Amino acid sequence: MGSTQNSKKIKASKETIYQAFTSPEALAIWLAPNNMTGKVHHFDLRVGGGYQMSLFYLNQEDDESGKTSGNEDKFTTRFIELTPFTRIIQAVIFETGNPAFSGEMIMDVMIEPNGEWTTVTISFRNIPAGLDPKDNEAGTEQSLAKLAHYVEQQSTSL
Numbered sequence: 001m002g003s004t005q006n007s008k009k010i011k012a013s014k015e016t017i018y019q020a021f022t023s024p025e026a027l028a029i030w031l032a033p034n035n036m037t038g039k040v041h042h043f044d045l046r047v048g049g050g051y052q053m054s055l056f057y058l059n060q061e062d063d064e065s066g067k068t069s070g071n072e073d074k075f076t077t078r079f080i081e082l083t084p085f086t087r088i089i090q091a092v093i094f095e096t097g098n099p100a101f102s103g104e105m106i107m108d109v110m111i112e113p114n115g116e117w118t119t120v121t122i123s124f125r126n127i128p129a130g131l132d133p134k135d136n137e138a139g140t141e142q143s144l145a146k147l148a149h150y151v152e153q154q155s156t157s158l
Contacts, residue, residue, distance in 0.1 A: 001103070002133035007121040008144040012151040014085040014113040017120055020151050021088055021109060024051060030146040033139035035059055036073075050077040050090060077107070086111055100130025120144060 010017065020026040024040035032038035036055045043051040057071040074095040081089040088109040094101045103126060110121040122140050127133055 001125070001129070002127040002131075002136070003123065003125040004127065004133050004137040004140065005121065005123040006137060006140040006144055007119055008141075008148060009114075009117050009119050010144075010148040010151060011117055012148075012154075013116075014111050014118050016151050016154060017111050017118050017147075018085045018088075020147055020154075022082070026150065027051070027053065030150040031055075031143055032146075033142040034146075045079070045082070047079050047082055050079050052076045080106075085113075094128070098130060101128045103128050105131075120147065 020030065022045050024043040028038045028040050031053070032055045035058055037058060039054045039056070041052040041054065053075060055073045055075075075092050076095065077090040077092050079088070079090050081087060088107075088111075090107050090109075092105045092107055093103070094105075096102065105127055106125045108123040108125070110119075110123075112119045112121070122144065124136055124140070127136055
């Protein structure tokens with residue numbers, strides 16, 4: 001079971017960042033890495049609640065890359081901790097028949113304001129054996145870049 005950690009300094013308030021992690025509409029836009037799109041199927045914002053989401057590969061050659069089916073990675077999360085504007089901890093379980101992707105992965109999000117900037121750190125632990133930590137880290141880096149773009153657009157459109 002591997003672990004990863006990525007951080008990004010983003011020009012947005014801690015409230016804006018937290019909202020992007022707790023809004024199904026926002027998650028569908030920014031959470032999927034660059035070669036994927038996202039769709040949130042269900043969302044329940046409370047400790048013990050969570051969400052179900054699919055990430056779909058865009059590239060034809062990735063049609064057999066999905067953990068769930070063909071081009072899809074479907075997963076369910078359960079919120080373990082929701083501390084507004086500071087921290088979100090969630091358990092992530094992939095819907096898969098492949099035992100290499102089974103188990104409960106923990107995603108820990110820390111939100112730390114510093115003036116007009118906020119540092120977002122996402123740590124994963126208990127990464128399933130079938131998921132290369134380097135791939136997880138690269139995908140998280142892409143998601144953080146998309147998060148920055150999303151929240152910076154939100155703040156300029158207000």
